[in-house]
Amino acid sequence: IHYDLISFDMDGTLLDSNLKISTQSIDAINHASALGKTVVLSTGRSPSELVDYRKELKNVRFFICESGALILDTLKNNIIFSELIPSPVIHQILTIASDRNAMFYIISNGQTMVSSSYVKRIKDFHMERFEDFFNRTCLLKNDIVSDYMQNNFPIEKFNIFFATPELREHFVQALSHLPLEMARAEETSLELSPKNVSKGSGLLKLCRYLSIPVEHTIAVGDSDNDMEILKTAGLSVAMGNARPHIKELSDVIV
DSSP: OOOOEEEEOIIIIIBOTTSOBOHHHHHHHHHHHHTTOEEEEEOSSOGGGGGGGTTTTTTOOEEEEGGGTEEEETTTTEEEEEOOOOHHHHHHHHHHSOTTSEEEEEEETTEEEEEHHHHHTGGGGTOGGGHHHHHHHSEEESOHHHHHHHHOOOOSEEEEEESSHHHHHHHHHHHTTSSEEEEEETTTEEEEEETTOSHHHHHHHHHHHHTOOGGGEEEEEOSGGGHHHHHHSSEEEEOTTSOHHHHHHOSEEO
8 A cells, every 4th residue: 555644743752852853754744745645733733833843844734733623724824613611511510619729721713712811820730841832832821721711712722720730630530521521631730622633623624625545644653642633644653752552552662
Protein backbone atom coordinates (compact mmCIF):
# COMPACT_ATOMS: atom_id res chain seq x y z
CA ILE A 1 0.00 0.00 0.00
CA HIS A 2 1.20 3.54 -0.65
CA TYR A 3 0.65 6.38 1.81
CA ASP A 4 -0.45 9.88 0.77
CA LEU A 5 -0.88 11.62 4.13
CA ILE A 6 1.06 11.56 7.40
CA SER A 7 -0.16 13.26 10.57
CA PHE A 8 2.08 14.15 13.49
CA ASP A 9 1.14 14.83 17.08
CA MET A 10 3.11 17.77 18.51
CA ASP A 11 3.97 17.44 22.23
CA GLY A 12 6.02 14.31 22.89
CA THR A 13 6.17 13.48 19.16
CA LEU A 14 7.25 16.18 16.71
CA LEU A 15 8.48 18.46 19.52
CA ASP A 16 11.51 17.63 21.64
CA SER A 17 11.67 18.23 25.40
CA ASN A 18 12.51 21.90 24.74
CA LEU A 19 9.35 22.22 22.60
CA LYS A 20 11.44 22.58 19.43
CA ILE A 21 11.21 20.77 16.07
CA SER A 22 14.53 19.25 14.99
CA THR A 23 16.10 20.32 11.68
CA GLN A 24 16.02 16.66 10.57
CA SER A 25 12.24 16.59 11.06
CA ILE A 26 11.80 19.86 9.14
CA ASP A 27 13.96 18.50 6.29
CA ALA A 28 11.95 15.26 6.18
CA ILE A 29 8.63 17.16 6.13
CA ASN A 30 9.84 19.41 3.31
CA HIS A 31 11.10 16.38 1.38
CA ALA A 32 7.75 14.58 1.74
CA SER A 33 5.89 17.72 0.64
CA ALA A 34 8.17 18.06 -2.41
CA LEU A 35 7.15 14.50 -3.36
CA GLY A 36 3.49 15.55 -3.29
CA LYS A 37 2.66 13.96 0.06
CA THR A 38 0.31 15.70 2.51
CA VAL A 39 1.87 16.37 5.93
CA VAL A 40 -0.60 17.29 8.67
CA LEU A 41 -0.42 18.26 12.34
CA SER A 42 -2.84 16.47 14.67
CA THR A 43 -2.62 18.17 18.01
CA GLY A 44 -4.51 19.02 21.16
CA ARG A 45 -3.25 22.58 20.68
CA SER A 46 -5.31 25.42 19.27
CA PRO A 47 -4.27 27.51 16.24
CA SER A 48 -3.22 30.33 18.60
CA GLU A 49 -0.82 27.90 20.34
CA LEU A 50 0.85 27.02 17.04
CA VAL A 51 2.01 30.52 16.03
CA ASP A 52 5.61 29.73 17.03
CA TYR A 53 5.73 26.87 14.51
CA ARG A 54 3.85 28.22 11.49
CA LYS A 55 6.96 29.64 9.82
CA GLU A 56 9.09 26.48 9.96
CA LEU A 57 6.08 24.32 9.06
CA LYS A 58 5.36 26.33 5.91
CA ASN A 59 4.79 23.11 3.94
CA VAL A 60 2.17 21.85 6.41
CA ARG A 61 -1.09 23.29 5.12
CA PHE A 62 -3.69 21.50 7.26
CA PHE A 63 -3.76 21.41 11.06
CA ILE A 64 -6.12 19.06 12.92
CA CYS A 65 -6.31 21.15 16.10
CA GLU A 66 -7.89 20.87 19.54
CA SER A 67 -7.94 17.06 19.40
CA GLY A 68 -10.13 17.06 16.28
CA ALA A 69 -12.61 19.81 17.19
CA LEU A 70 -11.18 22.27 14.65
CA ILE A 71 -9.43 21.89 11.29
CA LEU A 72 -7.43 24.83 9.95
CA ASP A 73 -6.33 25.55 6.38
CA THR A 74 -3.17 27.59 7.01
CA LEU A 75 -2.82 28.61 3.35
CA LYS A 76 -6.19 30.37 3.34
CA ASN A 77 -5.97 30.96 7.11
CA ASN A 78 -9.55 29.84 7.63
CA ILE A 79 -11.33 27.25 9.75
CA ILE A 80 -12.75 24.57 7.47
CA PHE A 81 -14.43 22.63 10.27
CA SER A 82 -15.22 23.13 13.95
CA GLU A 83 -17.40 21.43 16.54
CA LEU A 84 -18.60 23.05 19.77
CA ILE A 85 -19.28 21.83 23.30
CA PRO A 86 -22.98 22.73 23.81
CA SER A 87 -23.55 25.73 26.08
CA PRO A 88 -25.66 23.79 28.68
CA VAL A 89 -22.76 21.32 29.03
CA ILE A 90 -20.29 24.18 29.61
CA HIS A 91 -22.57 25.52 32.35
CA GLN A 92 -22.58 22.09 34.01
CA ILE A 93 -18.77 21.84 33.83
CA LEU A 94 -18.51 25.27 35.50
CA THR A 95 -20.96 24.18 38.20
CA ILE A 96 -19.18 20.89 38.95
CA ALA A 97 -15.54 21.97 38.65
CA SER A 98 -15.05 25.27 40.46
CA ASP A 99 -11.94 27.19 39.41
CA ARG A 100 -10.99 27.63 43.07
CA ASN A 101 -9.09 24.35 42.95
CA ALA A 102 -8.36 24.13 39.23
CA MET A 103 -7.14 26.28 36.35
CA PHE A 104 -9.57 26.62 33.44
CA TYR A 105 -8.15 27.00 29.96
CA ILE A 106 -10.76 27.61 27.26
CA ILE A 107 -10.45 27.55 23.46
CA SER A 108 -12.92 29.61 21.41
CA ASN A 109 -12.69 30.02 17.61
CA GLY A 110 -9.11 28.74 17.77
CA GLN A 111 -8.01 31.24 20.45
CA THR A 112 -6.96 30.17 23.95
CA MET A 113 -8.17 32.11 26.99
CA VAL A 114 -7.23 31.91 30.65
CA SER A 115 -7.66 34.00 33.81
CA SER A 116 -4.41 35.95 34.30
CA SER A 117 -4.34 35.27 38.07
CA TYR A 118 -3.97 31.53 37.37
CA VAL A 119 -0.99 31.97 35.05
CA LYS A 120 0.78 33.61 38.01
CA ARG A 121 0.09 30.39 40.00
CA ILE A 122 0.91 28.05 37.14
CA LYS A 123 3.43 26.08 39.28
CA ASP A 124 0.51 24.87 41.42
CA PHE A 125 -0.79 23.03 38.35
CA HIS A 126 2.57 21.58 37.18
CA MET A 127 2.52 23.64 33.97
CA GLU A 128 5.37 26.07 34.73
CA ARG A 129 7.30 25.15 31.59
CA PHE A 130 4.40 26.68 29.61
CA GLU A 131 4.28 29.99 31.55
CA ASP A 132 6.04 32.13 28.94
CA PHE A 133 4.10 30.37 26.19
CA PHE A 134 0.73 31.05 27.87
CA ASN A 135 1.64 34.70 28.36
CA ARG A 136 2.45 35.04 24.66
CA THR A 137 -0.35 33.05 23.07
CA CYS A 138 -3.38 33.32 25.39
CA LEU A 139 -5.99 36.00 25.75
CA LEU A 140 -5.53 36.82 29.44
CA LYS A 141 -8.88 37.58 31.10
CA ASN A 142 -9.63 39.02 34.53
CA ASP A 143 -12.17 36.27 35.21
CA ILE A 144 -12.81 33.75 32.46
CA VAL A 145 -15.86 32.23 34.20
CA SER A 146 -17.81 35.50 34.62
CA ASP A 147 -16.77 36.48 31.09
CA TYR A 148 -18.32 33.29 29.76
CA MET A 149 -21.46 33.70 31.87
CA GLN A 150 -21.96 37.17 30.39
CA ASN A 151 -21.06 36.46 26.77
CA ASN A 152 -21.66 32.70 26.19
CA PHE A 153 -18.97 32.61 23.49
CA PRO A 154 -18.51 29.36 21.49
CA ILE A 155 -16.13 26.79 23.03
CA GLU A 156 -14.58 23.90 21.09
CA LYS A 157 -12.34 22.64 23.86
CA PHE A 158 -12.12 23.04 27.62
CA ASN A 159 -8.91 22.10 29.47
CA ILE A 160 -8.70 21.87 33.24
CA PHE A 161 -5.36 21.82 35.08
CA PHE A 162 -5.41 20.33 38.58
CA ALA A 163 -2.99 20.46 41.51
CA THR A 164 -2.84 16.66 41.88
CA PRO A 165 -3.62 13.55 39.80
CA GLU A 166 -6.06 12.49 42.55
CA LEU A 167 -8.07 15.68 42.12
CA ARG A 168 -8.17 15.05 38.38
CA GLU A 169 -9.53 11.54 38.94
CA HIS A 170 -12.19 12.92 41.26
CA PHE A 171 -13.42 15.26 38.51
CA VAL A 172 -13.19 12.59 35.79
CA GLN A 173 -15.81 10.73 37.85
CA ALA A 174 -17.83 13.87 38.59
CA LEU A 175 -18.00 14.85 34.91
CA SER A 176 -18.43 11.33 33.51
CA HIS A 177 -22.21 11.67 32.99
CA LEU A 178 -21.79 14.62 30.60
CA PRO A 179 -21.69 14.17 26.79
CA LEU A 180 -17.94 14.83 26.52
CA GLU A 181 -14.75 13.18 25.37
CA MET A 182 -12.19 13.25 28.19
CA ALA A 183 -8.45 12.75 27.81
CA ARG A 184 -5.82 12.85 30.53
CA ALA A 185 -2.86 14.95 29.38
CA GLU A 186 0.36 16.24 30.92
CA GLU A 187 0.86 15.39 34.60
CA THR A 188 -2.47 16.55 36.02
CA SER A 189 -4.55 18.01 33.22
CA LEU A 190 -7.86 16.97 31.71
CA GLU A 191 -8.91 17.81 28.15
CA LEU A 192 -12.65 18.02 27.45
CA SER A 193 -13.91 17.88 23.86
CA PRO A 194 -17.36 17.54 22.23
CA LYS A 195 -18.79 13.99 22.29
CA ASN A 196 -17.46 11.68 19.55
CA VAL A 197 -14.76 14.20 18.61
CA SER A 198 -11.16 13.01 18.53
CA LYS A 199 -8.05 13.33 16.41
CA GLY A 200 -9.41 10.23 14.65
CA SER A 201 -12.71 11.91 13.70
CA GLY A 202 -10.67 14.95 12.59
CA LEU A 203 -8.54 12.75 10.33
CA LEU A 204 -11.67 11.20 8.76
CA LYS A 205 -13.15 14.65 8.06
CA LEU A 206 -9.89 15.91 6.54
CA CYS A 207 -9.55 12.76 4.40
CA ARG A 208 -13.09 13.31 3.04
CA TYR A 209 -12.27 16.97 2.39
CA LEU A 210 -9.06 16.04 0.50
CA SER A 211 -10.49 12.87 -1.13
CA ILE A 212 -7.72 10.70 0.38
CA PRO A 213 -8.69 7.15 1.46
CA VAL A 214 -8.07 6.85 5.22
CA GLU A 215 -6.22 3.55 4.67
CA HIS A 216 -3.60 5.58 2.78
CA THR A 217 -2.73 7.61 5.87
CA ILE A 218 -0.10 7.35 8.63
CA ALA A 219 -0.55 8.73 12.16
CA VAL A 220 2.28 9.28 14.66
CA GLY A 221 1.67 9.89 18.37
CA ASP A 222 2.55 9.10 21.97
CA SER A 223 -0.35 9.91 24.29
CA ASP A 224 -3.95 9.09 25.22
CA ASN A 225 -5.39 11.77 22.96
CA ASP A 226 -3.67 10.01 20.02
CA MET A 227 -5.46 6.68 20.58
CA GLU A 228 -8.35 7.25 18.17
CA ILE A 229 -6.21 8.59 15.32
CA LEU A 230 -3.79 5.66 15.72
CA LYS A 231 -6.75 3.28 15.48
CA THR A 232 -8.16 5.18 12.47
CA ALA A 233 -5.09 5.66 10.26
CA GLY A 234 -3.90 3.04 7.78
CA LEU A 235 -0.54 2.80 9.58
CA SER A 236 -0.11 3.71 13.26
CA VAL A 237 3.28 4.76 14.61
CA ALA A 238 4.05 5.14 18.32
CA MET A 239 6.99 7.10 19.67
CA GLY A 240 9.57 5.29 21.83
CA ASN A 241 8.50 7.58 24.69
CA ALA A 242 4.82 6.63 24.27
CA ARG A 243 2.77 5.08 27.06
CA PRO A 244 2.80 1.25 27.00
CA HIS A 245 -0.85 0.89 25.91
CA ILE A 246 -0.22 3.31 23.00
CA LYS A 247 2.70 1.16 21.84
CA GLU A 248 0.50 -1.94 22.09
CA LEU A 249 -2.12 -0.62 19.69
CA SER A 250 0.42 0.70 17.16
CA ASP A 251 1.82 -1.06 14.07
CA VAL A 252 5.30 0.46 14.44
CA ILE A 253 7.39 1.90 17.32
CA VAL A 254 10.11 4.45 16.50
